[in-house]
Amino acid sequence: MNKKTKNISKFLSYVLRHHPDKLGIALDKNGWTSVNFLLEKINAEPYSLTMTELEEVVATNNKKRFAFNEDKTMIRANQGHSVNIDLALQPKQPPEYLYHGTVEKFVKSIKEKGLIKGTRQHVHLSTDKETASNVGSRRGKPFILTIKSGNMNQEGFSFYQSENGVWLTDKVPATFIEF
Ligand code: HQG
Numbered sequence: 001m002n003k004k005t006k007n008i009s010k011f012l013s014y015v016l017r018h019h020p021d022k023l024g025i026a027l028d029k030n031g032w033t034s035v036n037f038l039l040e041k042i043n044a045e046p047y048s049l050t051m052t053e054l055e056e057v058v059a060t061n062n063k064k065r066f067a068f069n070e071d072k073t074m075i076r077a078n079q080g081h082s083v084n085i086d087l088a089l090q091p092k093q094p095p096e097y098l099y100h101g102t103v104e105k106f107v108k109s110i111k112e113k114g115l116i117k118g119t120r121q122h123v124h125l126s127t128d129k130e131t132a133s134n135v136g137s138r139r140g141k142p143f144i145l146t147i148k149s150g151n152m153n154q155e156g157f158s159f160y161q162s163e164n165g166v167w168l169t170d171k172v173p174a175t176f177i178e179f
Helices: 005-018 035-045 050-059 104-113 129-136 150-152
Strands: 067-070 075-078 100-101 124-125 142-147 157-160 165-169
Touching: 005 067, 035 050, 050 067, 100 104, 100 124, 100 129, 104 129, 104 142, 129 142, 129 150, 129 157, 150 157, 150 165
Parallel strands: none
Antiparallel strands: 067 075, 100 142, 124 165, 157 165
């Protein structure tokens, strides 16, 4: 991603996950919004964005954060929402272990409360330690937790996988976490 596409990605994450109202757009119940209307609204701001640039952002985004519908009339964020939408994902059997990257200062509280989703709609988990490490390093020195997702699933906890491969669940009780 070059600097402009990175900035666009950050802005789109902000409006499509957290604050559609700030741009004056609305998300439908599954998180989709009209591409034409989105472009119109962005271009009414002191920004410019063409359909070609938007297509480039969606295609080249390093974490595939956004998806178009089939005819590219609608767009949504694949995960990470704090607004109340339903991604309409089917529960899926997770691998035996998943990983969560956090930082040391949260560990005491996670030992007490487990992983909680906070303002987002799900707890986000990664399939590999490297990705989890990148997630944790957004906040400082990464601390990687191993999640016994297979056991959790057997005990009735549902897991979902977003279109960009991130595993989502409602919460992770501390008993299923290896510190
Ligand atoms: C922590 C990014 C104290 C949790 C990433 C995390 C991800 C607790 C923070 C996606 C806690 C929440 C989500 C507890 C959890 N006590 N702290 N009981 N339970 N926490 O940003 O997973 O790049 O909402 O460890 O790559 O960091 O934006 O979640 O540190 O996929 O596409 O509370 O966002 O994706 O932080 O990140 P977040 P996250 P993008």
